[in-house]
Amino acid sequence: MPKIIDHAQRREDIIDVAWGLIVEGGIEAVTMREVASRAGFANGALRHTFSGKDEIVKAAYERALLKIQDSLLAQVKGLQGIAALEASLRATLPTTIADPSSSRVLLSFWERVAFNPTLDEDYSQHVQVWTDGYLQHVTEGRALGEIVTELPDEQIVNEAILLNIGATVLHVVSPTHLKAATLEAQVTDFLARLRTP
Amino acid sequence: MPKIIDHAQRREDIIDVAWGLIVEGGIEAVTMREVASRAGFANGALRHTFSGKDEIVKAAYERALLKIQDSLLAQVKGLQGIAALEASLRATLPTTIADPSSSRVLLSFWERVAFNPTLDEDYSQHVQVWTDGYLQHVTEGRALGEIVTELPDEQIVNEAILLNIGATVLHVVSPTHLKAATLEAQVTDFLARLRTP
Numbered sequence: 001m002p003k004i005i006d007h008a009q010r011r012e013d014i015i016d017v018a019w020g021l022i023v024e025g026g027i028e029a030v031t032m033r034e035v036a037s038r039a040g041f042a043n044g045a046l047r048h049t050f051s052g053k054d055e056i057v058k059a060a061y062e063r064a065l066l067k068i069q070d071s072l073l074a075q076v077k078g079l080q081g082i083a084a085l086e087a088s089l090r091a092t093l094p095t096t097i098a099d100p101s102s103s104r105v106l107l108s109f110w111e112r113v114a115f116n117p118t119l120d121e122d123y124s125q126h127v128q129v130w131t132d133g134y135l136q137h138v139t140e141g142r143a144l145g146e147i148v149t150e151l152p153d154e155q156i157v158n159e160a161i162l163l164n165i166g167a168t169v170l171h172v173v174s175p176t177h178l179k180a181a182t183l184e185a186q187v188t189d190f191l192a193r194l195r196t197p
Numbered sequence: 198m199p200k201i202i203d204h205a206q207r208r209e210d211i212i213d214v215a216w217g218l219i220v221e222g223g224i225e226a227v228t229m230r231e232v233a234s235r236a237g238f239a240n241g242a243l244r245h246t247f248s249g250k251d252e253i254v255k256a257a258y259e260r261a262l263l264k265i266q267d268s269l270l271a272q273v274k275g276l277q278g279i280a281a282l283e284a285s286l287r288a289t290l291p292t293t294i295a296d297p298s299s300s301r302v303l304l305s306f307w308e309r310v311a312f313n314p315t316l317d318e319d320y321s322q323h324v325q326v327w328t329d330g331y332l333q334h335v336t337e338g339r340a341l342g343e344i345v346t347e348l349p350d351e352q353i354v355n356e357a358i359l360l361n362i363g364a365t366v367l368h369v370v371s372p373t374h375l376k377a378a379t380l381e382a383q384v385t386d387f388l389a390r391l392r393t394p
Binding site for chain 1 (some may be wrong): 221222223224225226269301304307308309310311314319320321324325327342348349351352355356358359360361362363364366367369370371373374375376380382383386390
């Protein structure tokens with residue numbers, strides 16, 4: 001009887017290994033050789049699952065997004081307008097997300113994105129989806145009469161996204177300078193301004 | 198006559214090489230071997246100038262900061278309060294700084310900081326200096342009666358820093374989603390809010 005390989009499980013196991021390597025030593029610690037060795041199979045076998053390092057890093061990033069989005073979707077479900085924006089913003093703060101190592105994986109992925117056109121395109125698509133989601137909630141908020149600021153919608157969304165990215169980086173590189181309470185208050189102020197003409 | 202080595206020049210040459218490697222291939226492209234080879238001397242000679250990769254990456258980061266701070270200091274000179282805050286904020290936007298490759302070097306440095314306690318301490322000190330500088334301008338602005346917002350000073354400074362870091366990352370990883378005009382408008386709005394009770 002041929003050996004049965006659970007490919008989905010193997011994929012998850014490899015992502016576990018890559019995740020651990022990123023958390024320990026950053027993007028540079030993820031090499032095909034090291035991943036294969038820690039996952040306990042030959043480099044050739046690894047290449048059946050992932051064609052190269054970028055594929056593995058991308059899979060780790062997608063898991064990080066998924067971890068964040070899982071809690072996000074649960075929070076936002078059934079909400080619209082400012083309530084949906086608030087739930088999205090708060091659920092994705094680095095000080096809120098369940099697994100803080102996700103911030104590290106995101107930072108390492110961003111570093112890689114900067115020099116890899118394929119990852120760059122993937123990430124730009126993600127930012128577009130992110131932008132569109134926030135824009136939809138702003139549009140709902142305007143329709144409901146909750147959002148009355150004169151600030152352009154694009155600027156509102158931009159502010160929310162830069163807040164999230166900035167906080168994610170600072171949370172990793174200088175956590176003592178990112179107080180959860182200050183960040184929460186900044187979100188509260190942002191939302192209050194949407195309600196102010 | 199012994200060969201005269203210009204150590205300061207050698208240091209600058211090595212940073213040039215490391216800077217180019219980061220821009221081409223990110224943090225991972227910077228290896229002692231590659232830097233020595235491109236700079237045209239033996240690995241041993243390189244180690245007389247820099248003890249290891251982290252020292253080189255740190256020197257590249259310091260050059261990136263210096264490039265930003267040079268224009269910053271020129272802009273802020275003689276100013277205080279909101280005028281100083283405005284000049285600082287605008288001069289350090291990734292869409293404004295003279296050499297856009299500085300953003301890439303900063304991102305790669307941040308990725309490295311996350312996994313290196315020595316760099317981490319250096320960077321935390323930098324964030325403290327950055328925070329203190331902004332706090333001083335906020336204090337001046339309050340004394341001048343220009344800043345009348347009820348937002349806590351710490352939150353104001355935090356918002357400015359997260360805006361800068363978030364913009365720096367987005368500028369590198371998804372530049373199509375960061376419009377200079379939107380970012381400028383966000384800064385204008387931020388400053389206007391300081392003047393609003």
